[in-house]
Amino acid sequence: MTLDEVVPARRGRAVTLREVAARAGVSIATASKALNNRQHVGAATRLRVQNAAEELDFSPNAMAQGMVSQRSGTVGLLTSDLVGRFSIPVMRGVEDAFGSEKMSVLLCDARGDRLREQHHLRALISRRVDGLIVVGARPDPRHSLGHLGVPVVYAYAPSDDPADMSVVVDEQAGGRMAVEHLVTCGRRRIAHITGDPSYGASHDRAAGALGALSDAGLALAGGEVMYGSWSEAWGRGATRLLLDRDPDLDAVFAGSDQIARGVLDALLEAGRKVPEEVSVIGYDNWEVLSLDSRPPLTTVDPGLENLGRVAALRLAAAIEGREGHGVEIQAGRVVTRSSTAPLH
Amino acid sequence: MTLDEVVPARRGRAVTLREVAARAGVSIATASKALNNRQHVGAATRLRVQNAAEELDFSPNAMAQGMVSQRSGTVGLLTSDLVGRFSIPVMRGVEDAFGSEKMSVLLCDARGDRLREQHHLRALISRRVDGLIVVGARPDPRHSLGHLGVPVVYAYAPSDDPADMSVVVDEQAGGRMAVEHLVTCGRRRIAHITGDPSYGASHDRAAGALGALSDAGLALAGGEVMYGSWSEAWGRGATRLLLDRDPDLDAVFAGSDQIARGVLDALLEAGRKVPEEVSVIGYDNWEVLSLDSRPPLTTVDPGLENLGRVAALRLAAAIEGREGHGVEIQAGRVVTRSSTAPLH
DNA sequence: CCACGTCGCTAAAACGTTTTCGGACCATAT
DNA sequence: ATATGGTCCGAAAACGTTTTAGCGACGTGG
Known part of the structure; x- marks a missing residue:
């Protein structure tokens, strides 16, 4: 027959x-x-x-193939990031690393809600994802998901359990690079305006900046790190304060591009030329903000796409049995535009 | 036994x-x-x-369940949107509409590359997605994917094949609402600065604006719609031009929030008070730009999240056999902040 | 002529569920 | 005693694929 x-x-x-x-x-x-x-x-x-x-x-039929191979060919990307500022670059890095040839990405947005997170987690487990990448909304450590039966890599926000595998950006090096760049430009009176002090990253970046400053034998202009919020308004206000307090300042390291925008505006308003009189460097390289400011913003690019790539690589290794653990730190780089320039 | x-x-x-x-x-x-x-x-x-x-x-095991039910419980979200500006809200709308209870989202970023799109498409078909949502990078019509064997809904960018089902934002109504809001504020000399003229949306918004203007018996300040690019720099330059050409202008409708930011800056520099002397309204409600400007920006919110929700609803209907077709238009709304106010 | 490999192919098991069909059992009505 | 009906439960098929074991046919060296 x-x-x-x-x-x-x-x-x-x-x-x-x-x-x-x-x-x-x-x-x-x-x-x-x-x-x-x-x-x-x-x-x-x-x-x-x-x-x-x-x-x-x-x-x-991938489901049928999955049944026999015991592999779904799928990874979960669990994010808590509301606006997708961080998850999207990471997601692209993931797609690149896996080649998207045999691996698809299941994206879940927990929206900062722990219940929703549990819910998505159950769905992902049920779908038998081969691995999981967890992207945090802010760089501070987050609670571990514990043992799920599949490899997990935490990206951007590390897990609070050192047995887990985390990949994060090197905030301290970022702060250091920013100030080193300003020092290279010949700046001597450098201030630091940054965001919410409840973010660990604020302090890390500040520590890096302070370290670079002391290596160069310089003191922080304004006397202290100016913590506030991640907003343009704070950048403007803090700059005015600073100008009052330390009129001969010649550079500002802003803790985010949003803050840097505020700094730029306040400087412009005060009649200080950027970059000639005062150089400004931001952080994040959020292009919608940094590309089109006056002048275009020099900024620290945290390398999120690379972070995603590395996270995916580590996950791929773990899926093949080579599990890792601990926190791996990835450095970013300075993207030079026109808001910084050598003195004279 | x-x-x-x-x-x-x-x-x-x-x-x-x-x-x-x-x-x-x-x-x-x-x-x-x-x-x-x-x-x-x-x-x-x-x-x-x-x-x-x-x-x-x-x-x-969802794969095993899928085998017998002939349903994967999965929808594909195929996007061409590089920065995720539009896809993320749509994606959230999708999750909301499906309840994420029994439906997971497979996200694919084609990055504007037709080859990559084909590739992802094959993967999604192989995974036996129950349906597919295609999100465009810009609001202009895009080529149809043709018949795939699963329901497809195009969101943001409609398909060029009227037999397909598309859900888009009503750009013309958006332009109309913007101008109507300015008219309500008592403005009489209203200009329109917008972006890339190769975008259909530019013309749609302008048409809506012009319609509202003529309904109110007003002429466009500056004489013509000022097309340029979607950038702050263009917003600044066009504003200066406009101020020269028509010094007693009392309102500007900007075609995007980025342009609006430029308009705001140029106005500030020219010593015009916003909103008292000149009111400014933007388009997009991209919060990182609109929330923290000086003053906070009144803007047209295209309602992308709602768009995603509707697209998901239509897809769900199609999956259950109630297929639709044609282009469905969703209106946005004006979000009032401080950059517009009644005259006097 | 026999032993032995190799090549090309097929039958069948396995993956983990859901669903259909029928059997066992019990209580109640005839 | 037999029929009737209802309630619980289990055997087996089905979903679509990969893989393993095995079967002829053919060639090759003894």
């Missing part, structure tokens, strides 16, 4: 390997091997199967 | 229904029915199964 008689008319359903095999006049097993470039198939037969598959527009 | 002897020690693999059944001392069939709240299961038995599942931390 040939398979032909067994195959009923399909009503709207996808083409199956059985139908391909029937059309090529071979068994399902042979068809499978032919299409997957396995050996033990004659050249002529293979060609016949490939043609049949082509003609029927065959597309293998 | 009990099932106990059949169940081998599992090495790292997920708990299976067979194990739950064994622990509860029932057959797999009964266990399935018990957990899915099907009838024909005794109350005591059901409880025993539920407890067993709980104790073993059982999570049903």
Whole structure:
């Protein structure tokens, strides 16, 4: 009996390997091997199967494949990031690293809600994701998800459990690089205006900045790090304060591009030329803010896309059994535009 | 023979229904029915199964479920949007509409590359997504994907094939609302600075604005719509030009929030008070730009999240057999902040 | 002529569920 | 005693694929 008689008319359903095999006049097993470039198939037969598959527009059912391989070919990306500021670059890094050839990304937005997070987690586990990347909304450590039965990599926000694997940006190095760049520009009276002091990153960046400053034998202009909020308004206000307190300041390191925008505006208003009299460097390289400011903003790019790539690489390794753990730190780089320049 | 002897020690693999059944001392069939709240299961038995599942931390294999139900419980979100400006709100709308209870989202970023798009498409088809939402990078019509065997809804950018189903924002109504708001504020000399003229949306918004203007018996200040680019720099330059050409202008409708920022800056520099002397309204409600400007920006919110919700609703309907077609238009709304105010 | 490999192919098992069908059992009515 | 009906439960098929084991046929060296 040939398979032909067994195959009923399909009503709207996808083409199956059985139908391909029937059309090529071979068994399902042979068809499978032919299409997957396995050996033990004659050249002529293979060609016949490939043609049949082509003609029927065959597309293998990934669920069925997943059943036998015990791999879903899927990773979960669990984010708490409301606006997607950080998750999108990470997501692109993930796609690049996995080649998106055999790995698809299941994206879930927990929106900072722990319940929703649990919910998504259950769904991902049920889908048998091969691995999971957890992207935090802010760089501070977050609670560990614990043992889930699949590898997990935390990106941007590290897990609070050192047994987990985390990949984060080096905030301290970022702060250091920013100030070093200003020092290289010949600046001597450098101030630091930054954001919410409840963010660990604020302090890390400040520590890096202070370190670079003391390495250069300089003191912080304004006397102290100016903590506030991640907003342009704070950048403006703090700058006015600073100008009062320390009129001969020649550079400002802003803790974010939003703050830097405020700094720029206040400086412009006070009649200080940027970058000639005062140089300004931001943090984040959020292009909608940094590209089109007056002047375009020199800023520290935290390298989120790279972060995503590294996270994906670590996840891929863990999936193949080479599990890692601990916090891996990735440095960013300074993107030089026109808001900083050598003195004179 | 009990099932106990059949169940081998599992090495790292997920708990299976067979194990739950064994622990509860029932057959797999009964266990399935018990957990899915099907009838024909005794109350005591059901409880025993539920407890067993709980104790073993059982999570049903979605792939296996998908095999029998012929549904993957998955929708694809195919985006071409580089920065995720539009896709993220849409994605949230999708999650909301589907409740994320039984539907997960497979996110793919084609990055404007047609080849990559084809590639992702194949992957999604192979995963047997129940439906597909295609989000464009700009509001202009895009090429149809054709017939894929699953329902497709185009969001933001409509398909060029009227047989497809598209959901887009009503750009013309947006332009109209913006000007109507300015007219309500008592403004009489209203100009319109907008972006790239190769965007259909530029012209749609302008048409809406012009319509509202003529309804109010007003002429466009500056004489013509000022097309340029979607940037702050263009907003600044165009404003200076405009101020020269028509010094007694009392309102500007900017085609994007970025442009509006430039307008605001140029106005400030020219010594014009906003909103008292000149009112400014933007478009997009991109909060990082609109919330923290001086003053905070009144702007047209295109309602992307709602767009995503509607797209998801239409997709859900199509999945259940109620297919639609044609272009559905969703209106946004004006978000009033401080950059517009009644005259006097 | 026999032993032995190799090649090309197929049947069947396995993956983890849901669902259909029928059987066992019990109570009640005839 | 037999029929009737209802309630619980289990065996088995089905979903679409990969993989393993095995079967002929053919060639090759003894």
